[in-house]
Amino acid sequence: MALDLSVFNRFAVTFKAGDIIFCEFEPGDSFYLIQSGKVKIVKIFGDIEKTIDIMHPGEFFGEMALLEEAPRSATIIAVEETKLLEFNRENFEILMKGNPQIALKLLKLFSKRIYDQKRRFQILTLEDQHAKVADVFLMLSEGQTASEEEEESGNRTFFNTIEDITHWAGMSPAKCRAVLEHFASQRRVEIFDDKIIVKNINDFKRMVSSRRKNQEKNEN
Amino acid sequence: MPPKAINYKANSIVYFKGDSGENVFILQKGQVSLNYQDIQTNQDMHDFVQTGEFFGVKAAFGKYPHDETAVVLVNSTVIQFSVEDFEQLLSTNNRVIMKxxxxxxxxxxxxxKQVQSLLSSEEQTxxxxGLFSVGEYYFNNKKYKxxxxxxxxxLTYYPNGQYEAEVRKKIEYADMQKNIKSEPAMAPKTVENKTVQKYTLEDAQKLCNSGNYTDAYNAYIKSIQYNPNIRLEAEFEAGICLFKLEKPNDVIRHFTGILKRNPAHSKMGECLYYIGKSYLxxxxxxKSKGFLMKAISLLSEGTPEQRDAQMLVSQIGE
Known part of the structure; x- marks a missing residue:
């Protein structure tokens, strides 16, 4: 169903191609709904700019600002001329009350975010650094649908860089690199510039679950 | 599949932790407990579902496995919805969605919060x-815009920050490069005074008077870089440009920022007046009324702003 959002035109803001809508680390108090155009979500890791996602009309971004005034976790750049509706905590309720469709979308987004954060929490609570990195791959694989062949062999390709893994594992780049190199020397992973291949994801699964069990035993 | 009522015997299971979430449930009659382990303490937790309450929603919406087991405690009736039907139901019930x-x-x-508390300090740059390094990345890669x-x-957030001087220099350079790149046709004109193109308050005022508020806004902001002493005045005037450009959200943010940085601003009444008008x-x-009332109490008697604010407040009424 197409949404008629013309009553919200007073919240409209327009950005030209290449404009930064908000910057990573900037404090944020508004969230955006794309009306027309396209934006990309990017993060800078050292001297690499990585595009995490491209978003289209009907999608939200910046919604974490509704929860707390944490710094933005990524930079958003308009890919082409883009019209957005900009909301803050105060006028957000007006939008949601008048538009169940949008509220539903946000509910779904929150559901997914809660899951992602819980999963991240699980990774971060692992004490063993090797298990931490392995669990990041498990998490990434949960978001993919494996082909029959991959299912059979346990072989998985991740189009992620070492920086991505570092971010999710919440460890220092040097440490994460060392763990990955250790895995590579054991031939458990192959590292390329633009992707990482895990030879047998089931091997990682076993490793993570046994470390987690040991850890729980020690805690109790 | 339309919604259907399912009867469960005591001690049966509606779904296990790890089952994929395909349906949403409402407890119509009886007692259901959601059992899971607290992620922080690993303690076993039991949340009781009240009659009329939904459960299994998050997994169904997020399309991921349930992270709790739903145990039926006494003989119960549960209504099972597909995600589509549940959405249909919600779309007519805004109060429930908001809740x-x-x-x-x-x-x-x-x-x-729990995740943030686990991240090492090195991760929490x-x-x-961090903001400086984002600018540095683009600057070093010649993406001047x-x-x-x-x-x-x-500069907006850290006007007196540790990288301030360096940032100002780099903005100036980036602006120059940006103009060269994006407006080659303008080259002859810009070359003439490019190297010493200085922005003064007067230049900005001229632009403003000619109705070119976008350029005037930029000129006011840039004039501060050349003469930090005029910051208060230039920032204030830049806010008026935003107001003329009819960007209420920007106006509110701009003037709120000014007042936050300068709690004793000499034009506080005017700032509040423009914030109030933008909320309107x-x-x-x-909010509009609140800001306008404050503005009235601070503005000098009989100024156009004060009279306008009084009129607006009486129009807003109760």
């Missing part, structure tokens, strides 16, 4: 340094 949004956002806030955007934000144009009557 769920609140519950979910509270949960999200809690887990977000200092925000000021983005570099200027990022650095200007740096986004139809937030309550």
């Amino acid at each position: 769920m949004l609140k519950v979910f956002s509270n949960q999200l806030r809690r887990i977000h 200092n925000a000021e340094k 983005q570099a200027a955007d990022a650095f200007n934000r740096y 144009s986004i139809q937030d009557m309550e």
Whole structure:
């Protein structure tokens, strides 16, 4: 169903191609709904700019600002001329009350975010650094649908860089690199510039679950 | 599949932790407990579902496995919905959606905090340094438009920050490069006075008087870089440009920022007046009235702003 959002035109803001809508680390108090155009979500890791996602009309971004005034976790750049509706905590309720469709979308987004954060929490609570990195791959694989062949062999390709893994594992780049190199020397992973291949994801699964069990035993 | 009522015997299971979430449930009659382990303490938790309450929603919406087991405690009746039917039901019941949004956002806030508490300090980069490094990346890669955007934000939030001087220099350079790149046709004109193109308050005022508020806004902001002593005045005038450009959200942010940085601003009444008028144009009557009333008490008697504010307040009424 197409949404008629013309009553919200007073919240409209327009950005030209290449404009930064908000910057990573900037404090944020508004969230955006794309009306027309396209934006990309990017993060800078050292001297690499990585595009995490491209978003289209009907999608939200910046919604974490509704929860707390944490710094933005990524930079958003308009890919082409883009019209957005900009909301803050105060006028957000007006939008949601008048538009169940949008509220539903946000509910779904929150559901997914809660899951992602819980999963991240699980990774971060692992004490063993090797298990931490392995669990990041498990998490990434949960978001993919494996082909029959991959299912059979346990072989998985991740189009992620070492920086991505570092971010999710919440460890220092040097440490994460060392763990990955250790895995590579054991031939458990192959590292390329633009992707990482895990030879047998089931091997990682076993490793993570046994470390987690040991850890729980020690805690109790 | 239409919604259907299912009867469960005591001690049976509606779904196990790890089952994929395909349906949403409402407890019509009986007692159901959601069992899970607290992620922080590993303690076994039991949340009881009240009759009329939903459960299994998050997994169904997020399309991921349930992270709790739903155990039936006494003989119960549960209505099972497909996600589509549940959405249909919700779309006619806004009150329920708003309530769920609140519950979910509270949960999200809690887990977000828990995650942040685990991140090592090296991971939580200092925000000021982080924002600077974003600008640096674009600057070093000759993406001057983005570099200027990022650095200007740096100055907005950290006007006296540790990288301030460097950032100002780089903005100037980036702006120059940006103009050369994007407006080659303008080259003859810009070359003439490019190297010493200085922006003064007077230049900005001229632009403003000619109705070119976008350029006037930029000129006011840039004039501060050449003469920090005029900051207060230039910032104030830049806010008026935003007001003329009818960007209420920007106006509110701009003047709020000014007042935050300068709690004893000599034009506080005027700043509040423009914030109030902007809230009015986004139809937030309550806020508008609040700001206008404050403005009235601070503005000098009989000024056009004060009279306008009084008129607006009486129009807003109760």
